[in-house]
Amino acid sequence: MNEYVMRRVLLVPPTVFIISLIVFGSIRLLPGDALDDRLAEAGVPAEDRLKIRADLGLDRPLVEQYFDWMGGLARGDLGDSIFSKDSVRTRAWRALPITVELGVLSIMFAIILGIPTGLISALKPGSFIDLIVRTLAIGGLSIPNFWLATLLIVLPAIWWEWVPPLTYVSFVDDPIGNVTLFLLPALVLSLRLGATVMRMVRSEILVVILADYVRTARG
Known part of the structure; x- marks a missing residue:
């Protein structure tokens, strides 16, 4: 176990290095230049564009x-940011708070949807309800x-003619509007x-239901 953990730890630096090369290369080596396109649309002269590129360090190797x-x-x-000039x-x-809220709500919905449907499907294996639940699960995946x-x-x-709200409002200011968003x-x-x-719930419950001691107790 210790050797496995050590190998994984030793793989972290080269993995991070390779990922960083891929990310950097995908930004720098792909055709097109977002900065030049943006500055050209704004009507910035070519001389000023070169100066801006130098200030950003984009003229270096x-x-x-x-x-x-x-x-x-x-x-x-x-x-x-090249576009907004913000950090x-x-x-x-x-x-970050918006991302965390979205993640927490997604996990809550997943638990609310997954556990009851998995339980129902496991208690009625092979039934029409089980078929529907498993089909929906495959669709979700x-x-x-x-x-x-x-x-x-x-x-x-x-x-x-209904469009979901697109303007962010905090939960403190408008709880209903925030949840609706x-x-x-x-x-x-x-x-x-x-x-x-x-x-997972369906599989684990079926394992328990079909266990010898459960069948003996039910018989």
């Missing part, structure tokens, strides 16, 4: 840019979240986890 980026990442300095770290901290989320936004807008995203994100919970 890629190797130097990579190590500068890794150094900032190690210090927690993620730089400034990336500040923007991340600003979005296989349907892409982004596709389902798009449908849940587009179809109500077409059929009932997160309802659809949390529900969509919970489907995959809820399907996994349902399958």
Whole structure:
């Protein structure tokens, strides 16, 4: 066990290094330049664009840019956004409460959906209800979240001319508005986890129900 843990720990540095190369390379080596496109749309002259690139360090060799980026990442300095000019770290901290709330609600929905359906499916194995629950679980595992989320936004807008709220409001200011805002995203994100919970609950309950001591007690 200790050797296994040690091997995993030793794999962390090369894994992080490879992932950092992939992330950095995908940003720097892909065709196109977001900064130049943005500045060109704003009508910034070519000379000023070169100066801005130099200020951002984008005119330096890629190797130097990579190590500068890794150094900032190690210090927690993620730089400034090219578009908003705000600190990336500040923007991340600003979005953290929203992300946490969405994650917590998704887990809650997954538990609420997964445990009861798994229990019902296990208590009626082979029944029509079991077939429906297992089919829904397979759908929850296989349907892409982004596709389902798009449908849940587009179809109500077409059929009932209803669009979910898009402006964020905090729970403190408006609890009902906040929950309404997160309802659809949390529900969509919970489907995959809820399907996994349902399958696990069903499997574990079936193991217990079919155990020899349970069948003996019931007989």
